[in-house]
Structure formats: structure tokens, C-alpha cells
Amino acid sequence: MDIPRYWRLKNQRYLLEGRKCQACGELSFPPRLVCKKCKSRLSEPHRFIGRGTLYTFTTIYQTPDRFDAYSPYVVGLIDLEEGVRITAQLTDVRPEEVEIGMALEMVIRQIYADGDRGPILYGYKFRPILQK
Amino acid sequence: MRKVAIVGIGQMPVREHWNSNLRDLAVCALRDAMDDAGVQSLDGLTVGNMLSGALSEQEHLGALIVDYAGLEGVEAVKIEAACGSGAAGIRMAYKAVASGLMDAVGVVGVEKLTEYSGKYSTAALATAADADYETTVGLSFVGINALLMKRYLYEYKFDKSDFAVFPVNAHQNAVHNPNAMFRHKITAQEYAKSKMIADPVNLLDSSPIADGAAAVIVVAQENLYRYPGKPVAILSCEVGTDTLSIDNRTNPLWLAGVERSAMRAFKVAGLSPQDIDLFEAHDAFSIMTALSLEASGFAEPGQAIRFALENGIDIKGRLPLNTCGGLKGRGHPVGATGVYQVVEAVKQLRREVDEHILVPDARYAMAQNIGGSGATVITTILENMSGRS
Numbered sequence: 001m002d003i004p005r006y007w008r009l010k011n012q013r014y015l016l017e018g019r020k021c022q023a024c025g026e027l028s029f030p031p032r033l034v035c036k037k038c039k040s041r042l043s044e045p046h047r048f049i050g051r052g053t054l055y056t057f058t059t060i061y062q063t064p065d066r067f068d069a070y071s072p073y074v075v076g077l078i079d080l081e082e083g084v085r086i087t088a089q090l091t092d093v094r095p096e097e098v099e100i101g102m103a104l105e106m107v108i109r110q111i112y113a114d115g116d117r118g119p120i121l122y123g124y125k126f127r128p129i130l131q132k
Numbered sequence: 133m134r135k136v137a138i139v140g141i142g143q144m145p146v147r148e149h150w151n152s153n154l155r156d157l158a159v160c161a162l163r164d165a166m167d168d169a170g171v172q173s174l175d176g177l178t179v180g181n182m183l184s185g186a187l188s189e190q191e192h193l194g195a196l197i198v199d200y201a202g203l204e205g206v207e208a209v210k211i212e213a214a215c216g217s218g219a220a221g222i223r224m225a226y227k228a229v230a231s232g233l234m235d236a237v238g239v240v241g242v243e244k245l246t247e248y249s250g251k252y253s254t255a256a257l258a259t260a261a262d263a264d265y266e267t268t269v270g271l272s273f274v275g276i277n278a279l280l281m282k283r284y285l286y287e288y289k290f291d292k293s294d295f296a297v298f299p300v301n302a303h304q305n306a307v308h309n310p311n312a313m314f315r316h317k318i319t320a321q322e323y324a325k326s327k328m329i330a331d332p333v334n335l336l337d338s339s340p341i342a343d344g345a346a347a348v349i350v351v352a353q354e355n356l357y358r359y360p361g362k363p364v365a366i367l368s369c370e371v372g373t374d375t376l377s378i379d380n381r382t383n384p385l386w387l388a389g390v391e392r393s394a395m396r397a398f399k400v401a402g403l404s405p406q407d408i409d410l411f412e413a414h415d416a417f418s419i420m421t422a423l424s425l426e427a428s429g430f431a432e433p434g435q436a437i438r439f440a441l442e443n444g445i446d447i448k449g450r451l452p453l454n455t456c457g458g459l460k461g462r463g464h465p466v467g468a469t470g471v472y473q474v475v476e477a478v479k480q481l482r483r484e485v486d487e488h489i490l491v492p493d494a495r496y497a498m499a500q501n502i503g504g505s506g507a508t509v510i511t512t513i514l515e516n517m518s519g520r521s
Contacts, residue, residue, distance in 0.1 A: 056286070058282055063272065087269055100282075
């Protein structure tokens with residue numbers, strides 16, 4: 001496992017931290033050093049709330065090696081309330097229950113374990129918001 | 133700028149080449165292209181390749197291939213743009229010749245994807261996507277295409293089975309291409325029953341992992357008298373880019389990279405989609421064919437399937453598509469694919485393909501090579517030169 005990468009990305013994976021442009025207010029996730037809209041280089045960290053709706057999804061049967069133990073699982077594109085779209089696994093839901101447009105919220109979950117003795121990678125996943 | 137032509141082509145059959153290494157595949161295709169062109173030397177070579185480092189523990193392909201091809205000392209570099217590496221190499225050669233910097237440049241696209249298990253190669257192919265934010269959450273490259281296809285079906289109200297038209301057409305044409313990997317037909321029924329890889333993308337939506345090498349020799353038209361080979365004009369070869377990850381695109385169903393590349397190519401060539409006689413599209417997955425037809429201007433958004441059914445994409449159709457089998461039927465040795473597409477288009481314009489897949493009287497052929505899920509796109513438009521002196 002590439003430890004420096006996981007250390008470097010901890011604020012993204014645990015806090016959903018992107019950037020907010022200080023010139024025009026545009027939000028980005030993943031963080032961008034140059035604003036996509038106004039091209040300014042002035043930005044500050046911005047934490048997304050972690051709620052949104054499902055734009056599209058897929059159930060992956062033939063998985064990349066390191067995800068073998070989790071097959072099948074659902075990956076979706078989620079439209080966050082703040083207007084940014086991100087890619088994440090869905091959790092706490094059966095594949096047949098997933099539908100486009102459903103309301104989701106971010107939770108921290110295990111993404112995968114690097115063997116029996118290796119480090120465990122945690123990060124954001126999204127689960128359905130339960131109806132009250 | 134000088135006008136440019138392809139004066140020689142070469143290709144190895146797309147197969148699982150367990151008995152050949154990267155350099156031999158590349159050298160055979162390149163020397164075949166040089167023989168076809170009737171050239172003994174080159175001013176430069178670009179090598180299109182994506183995964184030699186990951187799957188053959190071999191980088192530095194430029195110097196390796198010119199050495200083994202008997203072109204000691206010639207300028208040579210590898211070009212990488214994921215699955216678009218091959219045509220990106222052609223773009224570099226086109227620029228070098230058009231600018232007048234070089235007179236004769238070789239391009240060889242080469243890839244070996246069968247050194248390891250399919251799963252290992254699949255993981256390597258996923259490096260075309262965003263490593264920090266897409267692949268590390270468990271998304272495969274097939275998965276990215278599945279996300280697009282799912283949304284397409286939802287937004288445009290199509291049935292999954294409607295997509296059969298593309299792979300069925302590709303396989304039908306591959307039957308008549310001796311260099312194709314899958315020389316057999318498939319039916320819509322087989323498509324409907326095919327194994328799911330990442331819902332809704334099934335096995336018959338997906339182009340196969342394969343090994344191969346293809347090459348072209350690019351020269352200036354003003355020098356054509358020097359070469360005995362049969363020339364085909366490159367009217368344009370243009371690159372467009374887009375975000376690496378599909379989640380960063382406002383409308384993921386509109387491939388802006390394809391639009392940029394195709395519109396530039398049409399503009400430089402002075403043509404419009406209606407002028408194109410055949411189109412070699414990047415059908416790595418069925419959904420990519422649909423999105424490419426739409427963003428290239430052949431069909432309205434959401435209308436690619438209807439376009440295919442109503443206008444016809446077979447050899448006798450209004451727009452013959454993937455006439456030598458496409459990625460689905462010929463096979464997809466990623467970094468070589470873009471060169472195969474252009475070699476096949478050249479063969480069409482030179483009337484050298486099997487009569488069953490020959491598009492009679494074709495004047496303009498277009499080939500489009502896509503890296504990743506539309507992040508790098510190279511559109512090449514070729515013209516038959518037989519009417520010229």
C-alpha cells in the first residue's frame with residue numbers, strides 16, 4: 001500500500017475537504033490549485049456537508065484484485081448539495097434497492113484491507129438517508 | 133504548413149502473442165510499413181504505447197525499437213495518452229512533417245496486455261482514470277463506462293438490448309478482417325444473455341484485451357514522388373482533451389473532448405460529418421460508440437442508436453462503422469489501437485480490404501481514438517488520393 005498517498009489524502013477521505021476559490025467562490029472536489037471557472041490561484045479549504053443525490057451507479061461484479069473480497073459492490077456518482085459531483089461506493093444498501101435520484105449521506109467506512117496484516121484503508125462511502 | 137500523407141502501413145494480427153515480445157511485434161509492423169512505403173530510413177519515430185512499464189517491465193521504447201528495427205541513432209520517443217496513445221503518436225508525426233522539421237516519420241503503436249492475468253491487466257488499464265479519486269474507491273475502467281451507460285439508459289429511455297446494434301455490426305465486419313481477433317458473428321440474443329461485468333456493461337459490450345502492433349509512415353505530399361508506396365492524404369489529425377474523471381464533467385453524457393477533437397478535425401479538413409464515407413469509432417465499450425457518434429456530430433444527443441438503426445452502420449449503410457471490426461471485433465491492444473484504426477482506414481481508401489467489407493468509392497474516412505473515458509481524443513480524417521495526379 002502506498003502509505004504517503006493515504007496520509008496525504010486523509011482530509012479528503014475523512015472530511016470530504018475540497019477547495020473554495022477566494023476570488024469567485026467556485027467549489028472543487030477533488031481540490032484544485034487553479035480555479036476551473038475564473039483561473040484564480042487563491043483558494044481555501046472547504047469541507048462539504050456530505051449529502052446529495054445519486055446521479056448514476058453501477059454494480060461491479062468483475063472487480064479490481066484488491067477489491068475481490070467485496071464483490072459485488074455498488075459505485076455511484078453523487079451530486080452533492082453544494083453542486084459538486086463525486087465518485088464513491090454506496091454502502092448499507094442492497095444493489096437491487098439502489099436507484100438514480102435517491103438521497104444519500106456520507107459515512108466513513110473501510111474501503112479495503114491490504115491483506116491480513118497490512119493497513120486498512122478507510123474513507124468516504126455514501127448510504128441512503130433513512131426516511132423519518 | 134505542408135500537406136501530409138501516409139505512404140506506408142503495416143500491422144500484426146491482433147492476438148494473444150505469447151511467443152513474441154514488445155520489440156519484435158513493433159519491429160515487424162514498422163518494417164512492414166517501411167517496405168510498403170519503399171523507404172530505407174526515417175527522420176524520426178514515435179511509439180504509441182500505454183502499459184509497457186506496468187506489464188512488460190519495459191519503458192524507454194523509442195530507443196529500444198529504433199535499435200532493433202535497424203534504425204540506429206534515429207530520434208525516437210514514446211507517446212502516452214492511455215488508449216489514445218497510438219493516434220497521439222500519429223499526431224506528433226503529423227506535426228513534425230507538416231511543420232517541415234522532418235520529411236519521413238514512422239509511427240508504431242504497440243501493446244502487450246496478455247503477459248499477466250486479465251485481472252492484472254485490467255487493474256493496469258484503470259491507471260487511465262484518476263488514481264486518487266476514482267480507482268482507489270473500487271471503480272474499474274469497465275465501471276466508469278457502466279456509470280455512463282446507466283445514465284444514458286435512464287435519461288434517453290432506451291433498453292439495454294438496444295445497444296446490441298454496435299457489437300453485432302463490429303463482429304460482422306471482423307469476420308472479413310484476417311488481422312482481427314474475433315472473426316465470428318454474434319447475435320442480439322447472445323448479446324442479451326452475455327455475462328455482466330459491471331451492470332449494465334456486459335462481456336459483449338466490451339472490447340477484448342489483446343496484443344498487437346501497427347505502423348504508418350508519414351511524409352510530406354510535396355515529396356510523394358520519392359516514394360513508391362500508395363499514398364493516402366491526412367487532411368487533419370486533431371487532439372481534444374477533457375477532465376480525466378467523468379464526475380468533473382457538467383454533463384458526463386456529452387464527451388466534450390470528442391467534440392473538440394472532431395470539430396477541429398472537420399474544420400482543418402474543410403469538411404462536415406455528412407462528407408464522411410466511413411468511420412472507425414473507438415468502441416472500447418458500446419456506450420463509447422454512441423457517445424462518440426453524438427459528440428462528433430453524426431447524431432443528435434441521445435439519438436445514436438436511432439441513427440444506427442435508421443441510417444445504417446453496416447457496409448452498405450449511410451455511415452459504415454468500424455468496417456474492419458472495430459475495437460470489439462479486431463481487438464483492443466490499447467496503445468496500438470489508434471494506429472490500427474488509421475491503418476484500416478488507409479486500407480479502405482486504397483481498396484485493399486476484403487470485398488465484403490469494402491466501402492465502394494469511399495473518398496473520406498475518419499478514425500477516432502479515445503484515451504480514458506474521453507479525456508484525450510484524436511480524430512484523423514483521411515482522403516483517397518487516386519483521383520489526384
